[in-house]
Amino acid sequence: MAITTVQPQRDPGAAERGISAWGIAWKRIRRDPGAIVAASVIVALVLVAIFAPQIAPWDPARPDRAVSFRASPPSAEHWFGTDRAGRDVFSRVVFGARVSLAVGFGSQLLSLVLGIVFGLMAGYFGGWVDVLISRLIEILQAFPSLLLLIVLSVSIGPGLLTAYIALGIVGWSGVARLVRGEALKLKHSEYVEGARALGSGSARLLFKHVFPGVLPSLIVIYSIGVGGAIIGEATLSFLGLGVQPPTPSWGQMIADGQSYLTTAWWISVFPGVAIAIVVIAFNFMGDVLRDALDPRMRGQ
Amino acid sequence: MAVYVVKRLLQAVPVIFGVSVLTFVLMITVPGDPAQKLLGQRASPEAVQELRTRLGLNDPPVQQYLRIMRNVVTGDLGRSIVTRERVLTEIKNRLPVTLKLAVLAMAFSTVVGVGVGVIAALNQNRFLDRFLMFVTLTGISVPVFWYALIAILLVIFKLRWVPQTGIGDGSLQFYLLPAFVLGTRAAAFIARITRSNMLEVIRQDFIRTAHAKGLPERTVTVKHALRNILIPVVTVIGLDLASFIDGAFLTEYVFNIPGMGRYGLGALLDRDLPVMIPLVIYTATLYIVANLVVDLLYGVIDPRIRYD
Numbered sequence: 271m272a273i274t275t276v277q278p279q280r281d282p283g284a285a286e287r288g289i290s291a292w293g294i295a296w297k298r299i300r301r302d303p304g305a306i307v308a309a310s311v312i313v314a315l316v317l318v319a320i321f322a323p324q325i326a327p328w329d330p331a332r333p334d335r336a337v338s339f340r341a342s343p344p345s346a347e348h349w350f351g352t353d354r355a356g357r358d359v360f361s362r363v364v365f366g367a368r369v370s371l372a373v374g375f376g377s378q379l380l381s382l383v384l385g386i387v388f389g390l391m392a393g394y395f396g397g398w399v400d401v402l403i404s405r406l407i408e409i410l411q412a413f414p415s416l417l418l419l420i421v422l423s424v425s426i427g428p429g430l431l432t433a434y435i436a437l438g439i440v441g442w443s444g445v446a447r448l449v450r451g452e453a454l455k456l457k458h459s460e461y462v463e464g465a466r467a468l469g470s471g472s473a474r475l476l477f478k479h480v481f482p483g484v485l486p487s488l489i490v491i492y493s494i495g496v497g498g499a500i501i502g503e504a505t506l507s508f509l510g511l512g513v514q515p516p517t518p519s520w521g522q523m524i525a526d527g528q529s530y531l532t533t534a535w536w537i538s539v540f541p542g543v544a545i546a547i548v549v550i551a552f553n554f555m556g557d558v559l560r561d562a563l564d565p566r567m568r569g570q
Numbered sequence: 571m572a573v574y575v576v577k578r579l580l581q582a583v584p585v586i587f588g589v590s591v592l593t594f595v596l597m598i599t600v601p602g603d604p605a606q607k608l609l610g611q612r613a614s615p616e617a618v619q620e621l622r623t624r625l626g627l628n629d630p631p632v633q634q635y636l637r638i639m640r641n642v643v644t645g646d647l648g649r650s651i652v653t654r655e656r657v658l659t660e661i662k663n664r665l666p667v668t669l670k671l672a673v674l675a676m677a678f679s680t681v682v683g684v685g686v687g688v689i690a691a692l693n694q695n696r697f698l699d700r701f702l703m704f705v706t707l708t709g710i711s712v713p714v715f716w717y718a719l720i721a722i723l724l725v726i727f728k729l730r731w732v733p734q735t736g737i738g739d740g741s742l743q744f745y746l747l748p749a750f751v752l753g754t755r756a757a758a759f760i761a762r763i764t765r766s767n768m769l770e771v772i773r774q775d776f777i778r779t780a781h782a783k784g785l786p787e788r789t790v791t792v793k794h795a796l797r798n799i800l801i802p803v804v805t806v807i808g809l810d811l812a813s814f815i816d817g818a819f820l821t822e823y824v825f826n827i828p829g830m831g832r833y834g835l836g837a838l839l840d841r842d843l844p845v846m847i848p849l850v851i852y853t854a855t856l857y858i859v860a861n862l863v864v865d866l867l868y869g870v871i872d873p874r875i876r877y878d
Binding site: 411414415420421501504505553 | 585588589592596599707708710711712713717720727812815816819820823824834835838839
């Protein structure tokens with residue numbers, strides 16, 4: 271059986287029992303222990319980011335005078351040690367979650383909005399609009415994203431806002447390609463034609479009929495995109511092009527410890543572990559959501 | 571097929587042109603300039619202006635762009651603004667280094683990735699499968715620059731298997747660790763794709779037939795199943811190439827390897843346009859050609875595929 275609608279009824283009796291495709295998806299997610307773990311990690315990290323000032327035992331920006339401005343190894347006092355300025359690495363990792371998660375969630379929201387708008391326009395209107403947007407998507411995808419990310423950050427000037435914008439711009443082409451393809455397909459589907467015959471206008475057709483069709487795929491792309499954006503932000507900060515000191519960010523902390531790897535490994539190791547855990551959680555969540563929401567993409 | 575190749579290459583021209591224009595426009599809007607950097611922060615504005623004029627940075631943008639593109643088209647490539655080295659000479663020295671690294675990393679990621687993917691699929695939902703899938707998930711989730719640092723810390727400083735970072739005398743031993751680091755993410759990615767495609771194939775009728783007629787497990791896996799997943803796997807390797815190039819940039823940066831990636835990153839940070847533009851064009855071309863090679867490989871893997 272070829273599944274062509276996007277919210278398929280995999281459970282034949284579901285419609286009668288009043289369970290929607292979303293309900294089925296929710297049931298699948300709830301039953302998956304891995305999904306529970308990944309979701310808990312994400313929720314915990316969001317809480318850590320929000321309550322960073324309450325959780326961090328030390329001031330992330332101020333050195334502990336007792337260790338006299340040098341790197342000290344992990345101890346009962348400083349769980350992750352201190353960096354070469356004598357600042358508590360644990361507290362800095364806790365505060366670093368703010369930048370990472372904010373940039374991850376925020377930039378991908380921008381990607382989604384840009385991708386949806388351009389993708390719907392290209393797919394729905396076709397003609398020269400489609401040609402123009404499609405070529406732009408192609409150019410962006412032929413451009414290694416790191417290169418574009420660096421060029422954008424250098425040209426806007428390093429900083430938090432830049433990270434949002436650059437990562438948002440880098441991410442939209444994938445979303446747009448998906449939305450365009452889906453809009454093209456749905457444009458000629460019977461239910462959209464039916465709605466048009468009943469007198470729906472373009473805007474209503476796009477947002478009431480075409481957009482809900484791509485929503486499941488978009489949720490998956492968003493989850494994986496957040497993980498990617500967190501790595502992107504860390505990479506920019508690592509190269510000195512992201513969030514600027516004294517705001518702590520994980521990439522910047524890894525760069526700080528780079529020259530002291532042999533003598534003070536803890537400065538670089540802990541922020542890297544933090545990045546890995548967050549990104550694993552988002553990627554895992556993406557996989558689970560894909561299996562639950564979008565069977566056509568399963569296994570990709 | 572020749573017609574198909576020519577057509578594809580012709581289609582690539584506007585994309586490559588677009589990429590070069592995009593880079594140029596973005597780069598000239600960048601604040602700060604190479605002249606200031608060459609003369610230092612204390613240089614007088616007059617001196618900076620004079621150097622800018624001498625370097626041609628005060629010419630109208632279109633003229634600057636055309637000058638760079640003329641060099642690209644004639645194959646001369648001109649000189650770097652910052653180091654005054656000939657770009658062509660630099661690329662000649664660096665390209666082999668990057669290619670060696672990339673080929674090693676690709677070979678590693680393909681062999682390990684396909685191997686792990688097949689093993690995981692044949693043990694679906696058992697402990698080994700779950701373990702391997704967690705490892706590969708970690709592999710695609712860890713930032714490559716951090717992973718590179720950890721590898722340097724463990725292998726070079728603690729275990730002392732390799733004396734130093736960089737490429738030393740250029741012998742193979744210096745390439746192995748960076749190639750391993752660069753190849754890990756791709757290997758993890760390929761393993762996941764291989765597994766899911768294997769899972770689909772081993773449920774097909776022809777696999778059951780092969781089992782039923784008493785073929786050994788190994789023959790069924792290698793000759794019947796594996797051959798049928800090559801197309802999706804090769805497709806994904808091609809699609810993943812852009813992030814492979816990104817990874818190569820960062821790996822070269824952290825390992826201090828004098829390849830194209832380090833060159834590009836340096837030129838970018840110096841706003842060295844005569845170096846940047848050819849490098850961006852080179853990267854985009856590489857990406858497009860690699861995708862074309864992938865499309866042509868389809869025909870080799872599956873002779874039923876024809877090009878038109």
